[in-house]
Amino acid sequence: MDHGPTDATPTAAAFRLVLLSKSNPVMGCYMFWTSLLVLKMLAMSLLTARQRMKTKTFANPEDLRISRSQEVRFGDPHVERVRRAHRNDLENILPFLLMSLVYVASGPNPLTARLLIRIGASARLLHTVVYALIPVPQPARALAFFTTFGITCFEAGYVFVFCIKYI
Template identity: 55%
Template sequence: MSEIMSMDLFTRENPVFECYAFYSSILIIKMIAMSLLTAFQRMRKKVFISPEDKSMSKGSEVKYDDPDVERVRRAHLNDVENIPIFLISGLLFVASKPSEMLAMNLFRLFTIVRILHTVVYAIFVVPQPARAIMFLTGVVINVIMIICIILKMHQF
């Protein structure tokens, strides 16, 4: 920990930042992949949101409520609502000079549960409470990081 005190926090020499950057990159790629998964579902089901998109596939229709497309879109929306919070709180967490083991495990676990959330929600639909457990685990991780940031950055 004393080594981190003398070095820049946001460099590869800080293993906590390196871990944060790695898992954040995975999560960003995952969010991009969700857009592609939505497009794949639209093509597979031949349902599009805009009339001009009908020309992309013969026999397609404009439809706003296809259950398979909407399931993937909701999973993507859930990522959009949760991953940016992790990206911001994780970066602030790195700045708070947390325990290396705690930080790395929180970053890993958050990434795993976000991927599993998508798997149980949009790819292989698993009954509740699987999705809720994945979602709540991610929320708890963000809250833990935020509490640690507040405690470390503001001396009471």
């Protein structure tokens, strides 16, 4: 496993900068999948709004004018399912993206890194499909969740071991 120059020379600094540049194929892969996952998370807000309109379930009094309803409603199962999927994204995609960035900066094997990023991001997309869009019985959702969870843990462990020499 080659991590490049390890001393504090200008060459080592330049090597680290290249790791986080779009000319690094691993960083390019990370940037692509990050943008896709961020767009997906933003789309979850729109999906929640769509479900609220469809079911006329609004949680704020000022929104009642849109629905022509007379009362604030909570607990619609369709709205709540999308909200839970969105919350799950916030709890899992953000750590995955942060840890993947630190992992890329550590200079991992390019093939392994790109594979982990692709699989982790794809699993999160699949998680949304089987949870919020077309609900599928377990274990589909759990498999998608634990795939990205496991990759995030692996990346954290890898970076931990790689960086322990610096403390």
